[in-house]
Amino acid sequence: MIKLENLVRTFGTSRAVDDLSMQVLDGSIVALLGPNGAGKTTTVRMAAGLIGITQGGAWIDDVDVVKDPARARARAGLLMGEANLYDNMTLQGYLSFFGEAYGLTPATARRRAGDLAAEVGLTDRLTRKIESFSKGMKQRVGLARALVNDPPALFLDEPTSGLDVEAAIEFRERIREFRHERRSIVLCTHVLAEAEELADDVVVIQRGKIVAHGSPAQLKRSSQGDRFRIRLAKPLKKYEAAFKGLSVEDVRFDNGTIEFRTKDAAGTNPEIVRRLVAAGADVIAVDEVDRTLQEAYVDIVRSARDAG
Amino acid sequence: MRDEVRALPALTGTFVVMRRELRALLQDRRSVTMMLIFGLVLPIVIANGAIGARGRPDIVLVIMTEVLVFPYIAGLQAALTAFVGEREHGTLGPLLATPLSNVSIFAGKLLGAAYVPSLATSAIGFTAFLLFLRGKAADPFTIVSHGVLLETVVLSLVAGFAMVVLGLLFGSKAKSVRGAQAITAVVVFPVIFGVQALAFVVVRESAWIAWSIMLGFAVAIVVSVGLSARIWNREEALVSSG
Numbered sequence: 035m036i037k038l039e040n041l042v043r044t045f046g047t048s049r050a051v052d053d054l055s056m057q058v059l060d061g062s063i064v065a066l067l068g069p070n071g072a073g074k075t076t077t078v079r080m081a082a083g084l085i086g087i088t089q090g091g092a093w094i095d096d097v098d099v100v101k102d103p104a105r106a107r108a109r110a111g112l113l114m115g116e117a118n119l120y121d122n123m124t125l126q127g128y129l130s131f132f133g134e135a136y137g138l139t140p141a142t143a144r145r146r147a148g149d150l151a152a153e154v155g156l157t158d159r160l161t162r163k164i165e166s167f168s169k170g171m172k173q174r175v176g177l178a179r180a181l182v183n184d185p186p187a188l189f190l191d192e193p194t195s196g197l198d199v200e201a202a203i204e205f206r207e208r209i210r211e212f213r214h215e216r217r218s219i220v221l222c223t224h225v226l227a228e229a230e231e232l233a234d235d236v237v238v239i240q241r242g243k244i245v246a247h248g249s250p251a252q253l254k255r256s257s258q259g260d261r262f263r264i265r266l267a268k269p270l271k272k273y274e275a276a277f278k279g280l281s282v283e284d285v286r287f288d289n290g291t292i293e294f295r296t297k298d299a300a301g302t303n304p305e306i307v308r309r310l311v312a313a314g315a316d317v318i319a320v321d322e323v324d325r326t327l328q329e330a331y332v333d334i335v336r337s338a339r340d341a342g
Numbered sequence: 343m344r345d346e347v348r349a350l351p352a353l354t355g356t357f358v359v360m361r362r363e364l365r366a367l368l369q370d371r372r373s374v375t376m377m378l379i380f381g382l383v384l385p386i387v388i389a390n391g392a393i394g395a396r397g398r399p400d401i402v403l404v405i406m407t408e409v410l411v412f413p414y415i416a417g418l419q420a421a422l423t424a425f426v427g428e429r430e431h432g433t434l435g436p437l438l439a440t441p442l443s444n445v446s447i448f449a450g451k452l453l454g455a456a457y458v459p460s461l462a463t464s465a466i467g468f469t470a471f472l473l474f475l476r477g478k479a480a481d482p483f484t485i486v487s488h489g490v491l492l493e494t495v496v497l498s499l500v501a502g503f504a505m506v507v508l509g510l511l512f513g514s515k516a517k518s519v520r521g522a523q524a525i526t527a528v529v530v531f532p533v534i535f536g537v538q539a540l541a542f543v544v545v546r547e548s549a550w551i552a553w554s555i556m557l558g559f560a561v562a563i564v565v566s567v568g569l570s571a572r573i574w575n576r577e578e579a580l581v582s583s584g
Contacts, residue, residue, distance in 0.1 A: 084438060085577045104349035108441040118432035120362075122369050134358045135440040137348035146343065179436060184343040 035060055035095055036081060036187050036218045042089035043076050050076045052242040058218040065229035065236045066222045067331060073242035074222045078189045082110040094187045108136060111185035115192045117176025121165035125151055128164060129178055136183040150178040170201035188212060191222040206232060226328035238334050245338040254325045259297035261323040266290045267316035276309035293323060349441035359442065359450025363424060367459055373420060377463045380413040385467040389474035399486045403541040406482060407498045409471045410464050411537050414502030415530055417460030418509040424455035425574055426513055426522040434579055444575040456506045464502065493544050493552050498537055500559040505533040507566040514573045
């Protein structure tokens with residue numbers, strides 16, 4: 035389990051992370067979302083024991099990151115963006131080196147390197163130099179490196195950036211498997227579809243503060259209300275009258291389709307339908323429009339920005 | 343597997359990092375070529391030049407300091423690649439994510455990339471230089487006292503060590519290896535000329551001056567190592583790499 039409690043990190047006078055608390059249970063994935071410079075990477079670096087924590091606390095299982103950062107690093111696996119490998123080393127040499135850096139004996143590290151190469155499907159490349167690998171292969175090596183210490187906590191920062199579609203799908207599949215291995219995973223990504231597909235929980239941060247937290251489904255049902263679509267048999271000229279005085283927002287009309295948002299569907303929608311029918315419209319269907327996480331995220335970030 | 347993972351003691355960690363740096367160096371053709379040039383070709387060429395300086399022990403010693411100190415220029419380049427280059431290419435990040443201590447990473451890189459290969463190259467070069475001049479009129483063993491010879495060797499080694507760590511300190515703020523190399527020229531040339539000038543002092547048997555200067559170099563090394571270790575710690579390296 036990863037637990038962050040009231041984390042604060044300052045650089046000079048600016049607060050990069052401001053009173054951030056979250057928890058990642060064993061076998062679950064939490065997506066950490068936010069615009070560039072929101073404090074995601076700083077949060078991950080603090081949580082994994084790479085940089086100091088100005089205030090607050092972080093734990094990986096029972097290890098206190100503040101008190102014993104080296105032990106915390108021993109229990110964390112990191113893949114930050116591109117894999118950034120030593121290209122002139124062989125895969126075997128590279129993974130063995132990192133195994134030894136995590137305290138494994140040379141023999142165990144060598145064995146572990148072989149196991150991990152098999153796990154990421156690169157056994158046939160074990161004795162080849164990394165410089166000859168494709169980008170997708172290099173990213174798999176990065177993942178193998180992150181797993182060399184068999185970490186209970188995994189921090190993946192933009193793990194599929196730059197990968198082609200097929201490689202990204204394979205990579206996501208592997209991340210999903212980690213859930214069954216009871217690892218706690220923090221996933222930082224700008225690919226919202228990836229977060230929606232993988233994450234059990236989503237934390238949106240902006241200017242170092244959490245501005246939204248919940249499951250993807252919860253976040254999609256935003257505080258601004260659910261979105262509905264009414265389909266009419268033919269376009270209606272004066273549709274605005276049907277919405278007058280009701281608690282609806284963002285009404286859009288397009289060639290016989292009306293979309294709007296309301297927080298009170300039960301009270302509002304039947305009245306809208308009644309008014310439309312009274313105005314001579316033939317209502318074919320009323321559907322709830324599924325928002326994507328991306329749409330929800332954009333709303334959340336914009337609202338947080340507007341709120342200052 | 344999880345139970346076998348642990349934070350290594352500083353010395354063991356240093357050894358793990360140093361071994362990787364040495365392996366990387368030996369796999370790099372450019373570095374091996376540099377070592378061969380500084381360790382074999384240059385000493386012979388320089389020794390050949392020294393034959394003309396028979397009867398001038400000061401000149402022979404000045405030439406000898408070149409053989410001893412020049413390998414550290416290559417060592418400094420390797421150190422810059424190991425530190426600034428790794429930060430530039432982002433390969434430092436994964437290493438900093440391991441439980442290795444700041445000291446292990448810094449010392450391992452400094453020893454593996456710079457000091458051990460430089461010292462080895464310097465020793466090979468010095469041996470080649472002495473063997474080439476053995477029995478000739480410019481043989482350092484016959485034209486200067488063993489004490490002066492030892493003083494010059496120690497002075498050169500200390501100067502070489504100081505050059506690498508001072509260069510690393512000066513180059514630490516550079517964003518790229520090229521930038522760092524340009525900055526370190528400020529250190530390299532004064533150290534080389536300084537050591538050559540000191541060889542004259544040594545041969546005139548002003549031992550106290552030589553040892554004072556050596557002490558100065560030693561202090562510079564200790565201070566620079568301390569400052570460099572502070573600059574090249576986990577936190578600073580990560581924050582400055584973005």
